[in-house]
Amino acid sequence: MKNAVIIAIVMTLAMMGWNVQSRAEEFTKVDTGKVVAALKDPNWVVVDTRLNDAFNGWKLDGITRGGHINGAVDFSANWLKVEEKNLKEPLQEILATKGITPDKQIVLYDANGKDADNVAKFLHSLNYPHLFTYDVKQWAADTDLPMTKYENYHLIVPAVVVKEILDGKYPETFKQDKPIKLIEASWGEEKTSYAKGHIPTTFHINTDRVEPPTPTEPPMWILADDATLGKLALEIGVTKNDTVIVTSEEPLAAYRVATVLRYTGVDDVRVLNGGTLAWTMAGYELETERHNPVPVKDFGGPVPGHPEVIDTMAETKAGLAEPDRFILVDNRTWQEHIGEISGYSYHDKKGRIPGAIFGYAGKKDSYGMEYFRNPDKTMRNAEEFLALWREQGIDTSKHLSFMCGSGWRVAEIYTYADVYGLDDIGIFSDGWIGWSTDPANPIVTGVPKKN
Incomplete structure (x- = not known):
């Protein structure tokens, strides 16, 4: 009889929206109505726990609309996987910055049934008492509910989308009439990064190709002239009408090469969001096989094609x-x-x-x-x-x-x-x-x- 009363109380609290956690760290699921109410209540915070690519706008994990719930903040479950010494303290600083504090009632949402629970368990370990989970697919299915995506979210690409391309698919925002070319960018010779492991099929560009060192002592690295950049595009087989995705172990190198290619005149240049780390954290393998670009004779437009960059x-x-x-x-x-x-x-x-x-x-x-x-x-x-x-x-x-x-x-x-x-x-x-x-x-x- 006593157990039946306890079960009844727990079920009642759950129906009222209270956070009921068992020793197995199970968290109460809430419905869309509760999320709508939480967004209007300063005592609540709604948190997107998915890959940040999904927050930006990509339709991942079978969701029907890309982007995030208006008013939500982000704390990706992927951040919990980063192998970094003493990461827990920086993550706590991030939580505070985003207003995800123990005094708040916290709704954590995902689309794969895993991310929200993983973040909830992390917060539970920090003694956060009021944790709820929500399936954002319900929100996305109701077109009357607003979702926000960044206007040009496609410019930074998730690892899963690059994998789909390697599997011969054309994911959202990619056109079948535009060849897709993958480039690995890093400073120095191939042995410094590329030879140690890279995204499959990529070929290497030394960033010195876009910013040759000056003959001065010490040398400086300044953007190459337009003629040099035009010649480089032909040598690496890139044309104005290609879609180019640049990857790198250190994302700075990828972004440097990507913006230079865009300035040169390539209309559609993108970067793997998170670089090589995003690829390996997604569970994909790197390769060490070397690939060479196939040169072209005609870039297809003037250089620079986008001088405004x-x-x-x-x-x-x-x-x-x-x-x-x-x-x-x-x-x-x-x-x-x-x-x-x-x-x-x-x-x-x-x-x-x-x-x-x-x-x-x-x-x-x-x-x-x-x-x-x-x-x-x-x-x-x-x-x-x-x-x-x-x-x-x-x-x-x-x-x-x-x-x-x-x-x-x-x-x-x-x-x-x-x-x-x-x-x-x-x-x-x-x-x-x-x-x-x-x-x-x-x-x-x-x-x-x-x-």
Whole structure:
């Protein structure tokens, strides 16, 4: 009799929406009505636990509509798989940033029946008491309920979609009349990265091909001239009308090559979101077999075909003279921005360009991207880095020209801004190194004054 009463109480609480967890860590499932109510209640938070590619807009795990529930934040179950020492503490910082705190009632949703439970178990281990799960396929099936996807989500591709392409399929956003070519980009010779393991069928591009080192001592790496880039496209067999996906062990290299190919004139250039790590975390194997590109004789259009991608030195100087329409966004570390360090072992000039506004990148060095990446190296929720820009006074209605040292960090940031849907953007590829090498260009140091 006593057991029957306990069971009745548990069932009643579950029907009321209370979180009832057994020792097996089972979490109460809620319906769409509860999610709608939770979105309106400040004591609740709704969390997307899927791959961030799904949050961005890709239709994964059989969902009928891509994107995320309006008002939801993201905390992907994939982040829990990242093998990083002491990862638990950084993840707790992320939870706090997103408002996923123990005092809230938390709805965790997925589309595969696994991700939400895995995140719930993680939160349960942190003593979060109020955890619920939801199947977002129910939401997607009701077309009266809004879902948000980034305007150009297709520009960064999930590993599962690359796998479908290798299996001979044409996933969403890919056209059968456009050849798909896969490229692995990394700095240096093939032995430094490519030979150790790469996405199957990819061929290698040394990033020195798009930014040849100068003959100076020490050498600098500055974007190649248009003739060199046009010749490179022919040698690697890429034309204006191809669809190109660039991968890399270090995503910065992939984004650098991808934006240069887009500037050259390739209309459809994409990047594997999360790089090689995304591929291996999805359970797919790398290969070590070497592949060669098949050269072509005709690119199919002018070079550069998309000059708007790159802001030249002259265009940048002209823009700085018109702050009502132009913002130079300095995507370096704070220490670089205020002139404490140069950021580069081969370049000793310190400071910033007068008029440039700090726009974040990493926290530690010139390769960090913590302000724009998730723990699995995928694109961070755009609303979060846009909020950082607003705090700095960066008006996204103006032309944003992104700069770093010489174009690597901003290639990734430019792409993320494009994914989100900002269209008046460009890359000042010469960056700090190109600017500060000329003694005629002014430099400032110190903490900038607030307007």
